Amino acid sequence: MRKKLIPYLLVSPYIIYFLVFVAFPVGFSVYLTFNNWNIISPMEFAGLSNYKRLFNDALFRKAVVNTLIFLVIHIPFQIVIALFLAELLNQKIKFRGFFRAAFFLPVIVSGVVVTILWQQLYGFDTGLLNRVLVKIGFAKIGWLTDPNWAMPSIAVMATWKNVGLYVILFLVGLQTVPPQYYEAAELEGATHLQKFFRITLPIINPTIFMVIVLSTIGGFSLFIEPYVMTGGGPLNSTVSAVLYIYKQGFFYHHMGYAATLGFFFALLILSVVMIQKKFVEKDK
Amino acid sequence: MKSIKKILPLFVFALVVSCSSDSQTRDAKIIYWSSNNTEEIEFARYIVEKWNQKNPEEKIMFQPVPEGQSSEEVILAAVVGKTTPDIYSNMWEGDVESYARAGVLVALDTLDGFMDFLHERCDSAVIADVTSPDGHIYQIPWKINPIMLLYNSNAIKEIGFAEPPKTYSDFFNASKKFQRDNDGDGYVDRWFGYAEVLVTWWQRFFDFYPLYLAASNGAPLVKNNKAVFNNEAGVKVFEFLRVMYKRNYFPKERLSARQDVFLDGVIATRFTGPWEISHTEKFKPARFKYDFHPMPVPDNHSGNVYTYGDPKNIVIFKTCLDPPLAWKFLKYALSEENDLKFLEITNQLPHRKNLDTNPKYAGYFAKNSKMKVFAEQAKYVKGTDQSPVLKEVFDLISQEYEACVIYGKKTPREALNDAEKAVNLLFLK
C-alpha cells in the first residue's frame, strides 16, 4: 500500500501547485471576465459587458497590433542576423569562444539594464546614434519620439538583446550538418550561397521553426521595454498588450476587464502558436 | 526520508523567516501612517511624541507608509487586506471618492466639532472641493504644493526680459529669443521650457491641468457626471502648448532621461512645485539664480491666476476603533501652532486660509522668501474634482493631449471634442 502511495507523494507538490497557481487562477480568470471589480468594492456581475468593451476598445486593438508589429520586425530580423552570425562562427576561425561569449552577453543581462542603456543610445539630442548620424551627414531620427520609429527601435533593441541565444541554437543546428554534404557540393562547384540554401537551410529548418515559436512566445510578453523607455507613447505606438493589461489592472484597478483582456490575449497567443506548430509538423 | 530532512528545514526556514513581516503589536490606541518622505516623517515623529507625552493614556503609534513605488498601491492593498491604519495623512484627493464609495472611510462631518474646525481652517471653495457628491466629507485638507512657473533668472535677463513672461504671447516672444542651435547642426538644443511628454495621466498635473485652472479661473473638469472641460479655456491651453511644441520651444524628447536640463541651462523654465527648491539648492551650479511665478495665462485673461495645488489630505479609515480619539489627535496635529512646525520642518504648505497674512507664519516667510511666493499662490489653488473615475478622465485627456499638443494630429477643438465624448462614455457605464 505504502509503495503505491509514494509516486503520488512525490508528485503531490506539483498537484498542489497546479491547483492553486494554475487551475484556480484560470478558472477565476474566466469568472472575473463576467464581473466588474475594483478590488475594494464588492464584485458586480457584468454579464458580457467586458467582452463587449474589449471588442470596442480601439486602444487594446492597437496594443495587439503593436505587439504584432513588434513580432513582424523582430522575428525575421533576429533569424537572419542569428543565422548569419552562426554561419560565420561555424567557419574555421580562432577566438570562436570569445566571439560567442560576446554575442551572448546581452542575453544574460537583465532587460532593465538593456532598456536604460538603449534609452541613452536612442536619445534625440545627445544620443550616441544621432550624434553618429549627424557626423556622417544624415538627419537625426526620433528613435523613441517618432511614432513610426518607436516600435521598430524597440524591436531592434530586443533583437540585439536576444540574438545571441539564437546564434547558439543555430550553431548547434549547423554542427549537425554532415561535412561530406559540403564537400560533395564543392566538388560540383557550388557557390557559398548555393550551399547555404540547398544544404544548410533544409537541415536546420526545425531549428528555425523552434526559434520562431520561442521568440513569438517571448515577443508576446513584451512589457518592460516600453514600460521603461516610452511608457507606451508616442501616440500609443508602443503600448504592448501586456503593458495595456498591466495598466488596466494595476493602474485603474479594472480587474474584471484586465482579466478579460488577459484571457482573450492568451487565446490569441495559443492560436498563433498552434498555427505555427501546424506548419512545423507539415514541414516534417 | 533522511535526505529530505536535511534539505527541507533550510527551505522551510527561509519561508518562515520571510513570512514574519506583519507582526505589529498593537499597544497604541491609534495607528497613524504618514507619507515616507524624510521631512514628513520627522514632523510626524515630532507631533506624535509631543502628543504621547501629553496624553499617556491615549497613545498614538506612528509609522511611515510602507511605500515603495506609490503610496496609493499600498493603501489599496491595505484596504483589501483590511490592515488599514486608523489615520492616513497622505491621501491624494482624487482617490478619496472611490474609497468613500467602497465604504472604508469615516464620514468626518459626523464627528463632533469637525465642521466648525473645517470652517475655521478653510474657505468655502476648498470645503466645496472636498465635499463628496453624497454630501459627506471624508477628508481633511492638509497640505498643498502649488504648481508654478520656475524660471532661470539669469536666462530671463539674458534675453532682455525684465520679468518672467506672464501671458501666452510673452511666452512665445521669450521662447523665440531663447531658442538656440548651439552646435550649428540644424537642431535646436536650447528650449525655453519643458513639460514631460509621457501620456501617463498624472503628468498632466504639471502642464495641462494647472494651465487650464489658470485660464478658466479654477473651473472643474467634470461636474455632475459630465465632462465640462471642452470650453474656451481648454482650447486656449491646448493651442498654447501646441504652438510651443510646434515651434520647438518645448522639446518633444523626454529630457527626464537626461541630466538635469534646468540646472544645465538647456531649458529656462518649467512648471513645478516647491519641492524643486531643495533640489535646486542642492545641485545648482555657482551663480545660478532662479525664482517662481504664477502660471502663464491667455492674453486677455483677467482675475487671479489659479493653479493646481496638489493637495494631500488626511482620512480616517473605518477600521479605526475609536474615531473620536483619532479626530481629537488630528485637531491637535493641525493646530495653528503645529502647522507652523510642519511648515518649518517640511517646507510644504499647510492647506489653510490666509497663510500669507497670518502673523503666526510671517517669521517663516520672511526667512524663506521663495516659499512666500507659494504662500501667496495658495489662495488660488484648486484640487481635483470628486469623481471615482478621475484617473480615467485624466488618462483620456492625456491621450488627446498627446495627439493634439505634442504631435499636432488634431486641432484643439477636435481633441477636446473627442476627449469630452470619451469621458461622457465613461459616466454612462
Added chain:
Amino acid sequence: MKKIILYSVLLIGSITFLYPFVWMLGASFAPENEISNLVFLPSSFTFGSYLQMFEKIPIGKAFINSMIVASTITFGVLVFGSMVGYALSRLEFKGRSLIFYIIIFTMTLPFQITLIPQYILIVKFGWIDSYTGLILPYLMNALAIIMFRQYFKTIPQDLIDAARIDGCGELKIIFRILWPNSIPALVTVGIITFMASWNEVLWPLIVIRDENLMTMPQLVTLFAVGGRAESQLGVKLAAAVILALPIVAAYVFFQKYFIQSMASSGMKE
C-alpha cells in the same frame, strides 16, 4: 583576404554587442556633465554617481532580497522538479501520463491569463509585500520537471536497483543516487531558473511595494522610471551597472555552462 573580411565582420559584430556596455561602464564613472558627450572613456573617473545611488536607494538590501528570492526559487525548483521528474520517469502509477500532459499543457499556457488572478490570490493570502508572495508561485517549473524527467531516463536502472537493495527510500534515491549522477541537468536547470528569477521584473512590480523588500531589477526599474534619480543620469547608469554586475561576473566564470544551459533549454521546447 576572405579571412580578413570574416574576422572584421565578426569583430564589428562583437563590438556592437560589447560597446554599449563599455559606454555604460564609462558613463557611470564619468562626471555628470561629461556623459552627454561621452564616446568612450571619460577624462576623469569619479565614484560620485555610485555614492549618490547608494544614498538614494537601498540597493544593498535589494541585492540580498534578490539573492534570497532567486536562491530559494532555484533550490525549490531543483528539489521539486527532480521529485516530480523522478516519479514521472522511473515510477509506475495511475495517472502518470495525465500529469505529464498537464505539465506540457501548462508550458503552453501564457502567463497573461493567470497574472490578474494570481495577484488577487496573493492579496487574499496576505502575501503582498512578503518574500512568500515573490517565491511561492515560482517554486514549480514545468520546464525543469521535463528536463529532469528526460535526464533521469538516461540513468541506468541498475544504479537505482542497487540502491533499493541497500534499503534506500525514494527520496534518498533521488538526492543521493540520482543527483550526483545528474550534475549537467542540475547545472542547466539551476542556471536557467536562477537567471530567470534574478531578472524577473513584472511580478515583483505587482507584489512588492515595500522598498525594503524590493528585488534589484524592480528597484532599478522604479528608480529609472520614477523621479528619484533627481534627473542625475550617472546615478541611473550606476544603478544599471550594479544590477548587471552579479550576473555578468557569474557569466565570466561559468560562461560555458551558461551558454550550454540556455541552448539546451531552447532545444527542449
